Amino acid sequence: MLKRNTRLRMEYLYRKSLEGKEREYYEKKRKIREALEEGKPIPTELRNEEAALRQEIDLEDEYTAVQKTHIDDEYATASEKDPKILLTTSREPSQRLGQFVKELKLVFPNAARMNRGSQVISEIIEFCRAHEYTDVIFVHEHRGEPDNLVICHLPFGPTAFFELLNVVTRHDIKDKKAMGTMSEAYPHLILDNFSSKLGQRTANILKHLFPVPKPETKRIITFANKSDYISFRHHVYEKHGGPKSVELKEVGPRFELRLYQIILGTVDQQNEAQKEWVLRPYMNTAKKQNVLGA
């Protein structure tokens, strides 16, 4: 197990190191392809290698034409298997946090909740790897209000850190009988306004927490981005009068997420791993920037 892990890690790092060279190569092929398509002369710096590259271009198929980065690698095989999620909290959670985590367990299909006890994070990660979990989610709080969410994808995957705001839990809404139980079908996803590259990456991370749904499910989970604040909403819809009328019923907790860090490693590698992106709120232009899109 250990040896396998080491080997996998070595492979991963090797592929990552090759990425630079591969990127150059890929770029050259791309330029030639473009030149050919547009009918323009091939750029002079590629004249020598042109023949060999052209042959390769001819032999390309859809898999080899796109450059695979180590970032894609993390989610390359994710669509083949359903995700398996472990939910846990910070140490000594309050009752409110416990309620919130229980609700989250119902939101994510195929999720399991675990008491934190006094486990160390590296232990938890080992456990998850052994039991073939794909993601771990940690929820932290401040005086009862959940305020932090850490989503760690497992084999070596990226970890995204979010800040939670405006949390409204199902428990807060008094009239439970009117709401009824929460549907646990595999939901449809709506990811709105994740247009930048970083936005796409975040959307990817959030997307792969959910399995492939059936096309006709009535349950919808929305992540809507507006000026870097992602709103999470959970609805169940019905189409009463014909195809154009839709009635939404809000179910489940609602909160705003704000991404502040993505690291290329698991949670226990927080100090050593490379930081893909970190929020910079004290920059003078921080107010004007929309990092996640639009």
Next chain:
Amino acid sequence: MAAAVEMEKEEESPMKKGEEALERLRSADPPLYLTQSSEFARDARAASCFLFSSLVPFCTKLPVDRLLVEGFDAEQIWYQIDLLSRPLLSTVRREFKRLEEEHHSRAGLSTIDADGDGEEMVVEKDEISVDDEGDEEDGDESEEKGSEDEEDGEEDDEDDGEADEEEEEEEEAGEAKGNVVEDKFLKMQDLENYLENAEAKEYGHPVKKGSGRKEKDDDTEEEEDDMDLEDFDSDGDEDAELGANARYEDFFGGNKKKQQKKCGTVGKRKRSSTELDAVDHFENTDEDVEKNDSEQKLLSTHEKELQKMRSKIEEMEKANLDPKSWTMQGEVTAAKRPKNSALEVDLDFEHNVRPAPVITEEVTASLEDIIKKRIIEGHFDDVERAPILPSKPPKETKEMDENKSKKGLAEIYEEEYAQKTGLAPALLSASDKLKTEATMLFKKISLKLDALSHFHFAPKPVIEDMSIQVNVPALAMEEVAPLAVSDAAMLAPEEIFHGKGNIKEEAELTKEERKRRRANQKRRFRRLKAETFKRAVQKTGQSAVPGATNEKPDS
């Protein structure tokens, strides 16, 4: 005497003219006031002159004893009237007060009220605008009523006051056309009052309450203030000689101070003939008392300003020397400032972070709209299963044709037999042809690949075709070995070996045999050499070596 009579006559006729003019004005219709008629203006001037001169005896120390109208502006005429009317008003007011008190002791409140009303009416007259002709008319009437209410003792004063007011009004009416600046909202008198009050406040004078507003308070002080400030006004209107004689000492008297006492100074003022003398009087009275009291010193504007500046400078210097307040100091922790002081101060710093969104109804509604739109479109961002690369070729499922075979069984057998024997050629359908071709190609390739990849023997694929039979000995045909095996490996050692008989190594040879071998070698060598020599000679046609003959060399 005659001159005196004439003078009298002259004086009288203007008086008469003035009266007539006044009458005409009074009887005129209100709209006429608005029209621009020079006659009307002349009448107005004449009337004002008349009224002025009739009031002159009641007023002390006027700069002029008659109203100067020829060649004077409306403003200037107004100022002149003002000069006359102000002291008059104050006297009238005093009289009222006195009489009121008498009244109050004798009669009830009603008369006082009536008086009060009358007074107020009178007072208000000052402020009536030029445009309100109707009001003026009403004012006239009310004034008259007021005057009727009053007691006899006051009548003269009242009348004077009235006349004064009327005069002022008519003056205003007459000059309405000329005086563009004044209207319902802006009154020069108001402006002046305000300015005077402000100045009084600034420079430490007791506040002047305006020229008619408060009747019962500090009239005398006002009077004195009026006097002082009127000096400035009058300066503009007065004749040149008076202006030329005015000096700093006249107004401010250098170090001499004056105490503004109430009645005494008024009395003094009334006694003196000219205003300037009065001023001097003021200055001279209380110098001893006031020397030490800087606050009540009469200062010029410049001095006042200087004083202000000085005090400001002192303040600022003091502030600079003191330790700064905590808001002005650099980094201040909670320990260094008073408790809860940060709550009181309006701390202002730029937040570079967009604040968290407040979730309102509209926000929720907009989100739901987006969701509904997506649902209707059916456009979701779900995870999609990646297509798995096929590892096995798709199975060929032969479709069973379920229709009944058209051919009978006998016919089928017939066809088969015919094909086998060769009577009928095998029908090759297109797919069959392609299939055979494909299989052939594949077999060739796989044979080559097998040869490359492993040494295991795999026989050549049997290609059934009508090919020429080579007439090769059977052994050759059957001699099959993998291609990788070279021919050398297939041949027997005898077949490779060229030599004959008993082979002996060098070490095994006896002496004679060695000799024999050497002799053979020599023989061979010579023979070879000779042959080559012959050939060379034949080629060149002459001996290659000079002096050499064609003789055979002796062996």
